[in-house]
Amino acid sequence: MTDFQATRARFRIPDGVIYLDGNSLGPLPVAAEERVARTLTAEWGGQLIRGWNSAGWMVQPRVVGDRIARLIGAPAGSVVVGDTLSIKVYQALAAALAMRPDRSVILSDSGNFPTDLYMAEGLIETLGRGHVLKAVAPEEVEAAIGEDVAVLMLTEVDYRTGRLHDMAALTAKAHAAGVVTVWDLAHSAGALPVDLAGSGADFAVGCTYKYLNGGPGAPAFIYVAPRHARSARPALSGWMGHEAPFAFDPSYRPGEGVERMRVGTPPVIALAALDAALDVWDGVDMADVRRTSIALCDLFIELVEAQCPALELASPRDGTRRGSQVSFRHPHGYAIMQALIDRGVIGDFRAPDILRFGFTPLYIGEAEVRGAVAVLKQVLDGGLWDRPDYHRKAAVT
Numbered sequence: 212m213t214d215f216q217a218t219r220a221r222f223r224i225p226d227g228v229i230y231l232d233g234n235s236l237g238p239l240p241v242a243a244e245e246r247v248a249r250t251l252t253a254e255w256g257g258q259l260i261r262g263w264n265s266a267g268w269m270v271q272p273r274v275v276g277d278r279i280a281r282l283i284g285a286p287a288g289s290v291v292v293g294d295t296l297s298i299k300v301y302q303a304l305a306a307a308l309a310m311r312p313d314r315s316v317i318l319s320d321s322g323n324f325p326t327d328l329y330m331a332e333g334l335i336e337t338l339g340r341g342h343v344l345k346a347v348a349p350e351e352v353e354a355a356i357g358e359d360v361a362v363l364m365l366t367e368v369d370y371r372t373g374r375l376h377d378m379a380a381l382t383a384k385a386h387a388a389g390v391v392t393v394w395d396l397a398h399s400a401g402a403l404p405v406d407l408a409g410s411g412a413d414f415a416v417g418c419t420y421k422y423l424n425g426g427p428g429a430p431a432f433i434y435v436a437p438r439h440a441r442s443a444r445p446a447l448s449g450w451m452g453h454e455a456p457f458a459f460d461p462s463y464r465p466g467e468g469v470e471r472m473r474v475g476t477p478p479v480i481a482l483a484a485l486d487a488a489l490d491v492w493d494g495v496d497m498a499d500v501r502r503t504s505i506a507l508c509d510l511f512i513e514l515v516e517a518q519c520p521a522l523e524l525a526s527p528r529d530g531t532r533r534g535s536q537v538s539f540r541h542p543h544g545y546a547i548m549q550a551l552i553d554r555g556v557i558g559d560f561r562a563p564d565i566l567r568f569g570f571t572p573l574y575i576g577e578a579e580v581r582g583a584v585a586v587l588k589q590v591l592d593g594g595l596w597d598r599p600d601y602h603r604k605a606a607v608t
């Protein structure tokens with residue numbers, strides 16, 4: 212059984228804060244402070260350019276990729292880290308489309324995170340080959356999988372509602388129709404057990420600043436199923452994905468396996484923070500995380516529905532159909548969230564009316580759930596949210 216008291220001690224959470232936004236930005240792992248300081252002072256400061264070899268900066272994207280692979284059911288050597296998730300979506304989708312040159316539909320769902328859909332739109336325009344992006348309602352995805360579809364591109368956990376797709380079933384159905392799959396694990400990695408190898412997914416991508424606690428702007432990851440790794444065509448053919456970057460060849464040759472998905476120089480300092488953040492997962496059993504996360508979310512729903520009747524549940528009620536977050540709707544959701552944050556209960560808001568709360572057993576327990584609901588009830592019963600400054604929208608919600 213995972214010791215969640217021990218994992219909690221590995222994070223810095225400010226006093227008086229109940230942090231329910233680890234689904235958007237995980238908190239600071241204590242180990243990252245020392246690790247980043249060492250990277251700056253001893254590695255960058257002391258080793259200068261030599262750090263690429265002597266401090267392992269060059270191999271860090273693969274080394275950290277292997278650590279993430281263990282958390283998402285992927286074999287060693289199938290995951291590499293770098294760039295942002297938007298870029299990794301573009302690369303995975305481009306590689307997947309190249310495998311089905313005779314088909315033109317990219318199937319996704321209307322609940323997908325906008326950047327995934329935007330990147331698809333941009334890629335379609337760049338390719339100029341008449342691809343179409345078809346975004347159906349989440350519950351209509353399965354029926355829309357057919358032989359006209361080139362790629363099924365889905366985010367496993369809906370960022371707004373927490374609705375969870377059945378990755379294994381949809382991948383199986385896609386493969387039966389000859390469709391290549393791209394799974395976005397932004398709200399899955401570190402939130403629930405993922406079995407990329409077992410589900411047969413072709414490509415997967417995700418970010419590391421949410422449930423993996425890598426820090427603001429931490430680099431993304433990409434998975435290429437080993438059976439495709441030698442043939443996948445990286446659309447962004449940067450020198451770090453070249454077979455021999457320091458041969459300085461005038462023309463591109465893709466690197467070995469997933470390494471070809473690297474693009475440019477890796478963000479060494481951010482990778483150091485992420486590597487330290489991944490230490491927290493040593494000794495954590497993802498099945499314990501899942502069971503505890505469902506229990507915390509269930510309790511939150513039960514208490515909110517009993518004490519805050521003005522809020523309407525926007526997430527699936529069945530914990531096995533949800534990621535690790537709970538969302539409620541209210542027409543004044545934004546102002547209510549500002550009032551909560553002002554009182555130390557930090558969640559976030561997603562337009563048009565969603566209050567979003569992430570539950571992470573690594574540092575959240577039953578006491579935090581009860582504490583958050585007490586403040587929420589106070590804010591709603593007293594109408595405390597109805598102040599002009601709480602209605603004023605900030606750039607990031």
Ligand SMILES: *Cc1c(COP(=O)(O)O)cnc(C)c1O
Pocket residue numbers: 295296297298323324326327366370395397398418431
């Ligand atoms: C958080 C998130 C992103 C963010 O992409 P970045 O390029 O890292 O800004 C993309 N897609 C999904 C599904 C997300 O949840």
